[in-house]
Amino acid sequence: MAEGSSNLMPIVSKIFCSPSLTTLVVRRRPHVINGGGFVVSDCNQKVAFSVDGCGILGTKGELVVRDSDGSLILLIHKKGGIIQAISTCSQWNGYTMNYEGAKDKVFTLSDSKPLFALRRSTKIYIEPKRMNKDYYFEVIGSFPQRNCSIVTSKGIVAAQVGFKEMNGSKDLYSLVVQPGFDQAFVVGVIAILDYLNGESTSC
Template structure:
């Protein structure tokens, strides 16, 4: 259970891995995410992620070469905000491998992740994604990944919220972690659309 769910074993690292996540929605028509490692190499990307995608409630995570790794889809109807993750592209005929359900606490990211087919395999995401400050814990309350604001190394200046760090602990699948980031971003965006606060000032 230490490492947990595996979407793609090519994104499991033996040592702690720090990724930089860039949300491109403010700069390009095809908004989305690009994710880089510490050497500046592209690791993941998500394209055409905007109002049309929100209506569809479905987002695809790709690797640097455009290969579809994971599809996350909003489950409707749902009393609570609930999302499911599927291996590869699309959800038709596929069985979900995990689900994500938020609590009713507005403005805070209190989220439960259930892994299908693995009794007791569960994660909790605690903190505030809106503030880019939250941690993914496994069932043993061990930190598996952290989302943090990024500081410019040369100037020591805190960067905007559209650039943040995703720190992966050894053995934790980066593709799974990035799928959770996409869902957290959607949940936080829905708060803003619904008129709820997304920060904790």
């Protein structure tokens, strides 16, 4: 995307969209905090986002993304119930909170269960359907190996996960968000991938 406010793509909020390339660093919280989550810092080592996992929230299948001030900006729930239990995919919903305290769904992530798919497929659909119904995001590559990208259905890369330079630990990795894309949304997707792979946010 070229620079300019007209090319910003807000999903959580336009305040989290930058017209320039943004490199973030994700650091997992200490292992002593079961399901504690992780912290996302900018290039100046200032906290940009934090994610609380089920060990802090006390509820499995629930995640919270906070901004640099610690304010809740994204609430993420795993969909439950009998229908979901027998489904070939697990589903997660991301919500923002409006001024009245009501939840507004902004995206749905669908992840194929290993028993029902030859290859794992993770797609994210934007809510409400303000875009073409064929428009979605997809995770390509391996999150556990810290080598994956979040791309649009048109093949445009929105964000990339990789090992931080000079560091081979999975507890510290880079997250590069391309110009115009919503960083809070990307962090929300990373939080779910973290949980699905039994990492820092899961119990």
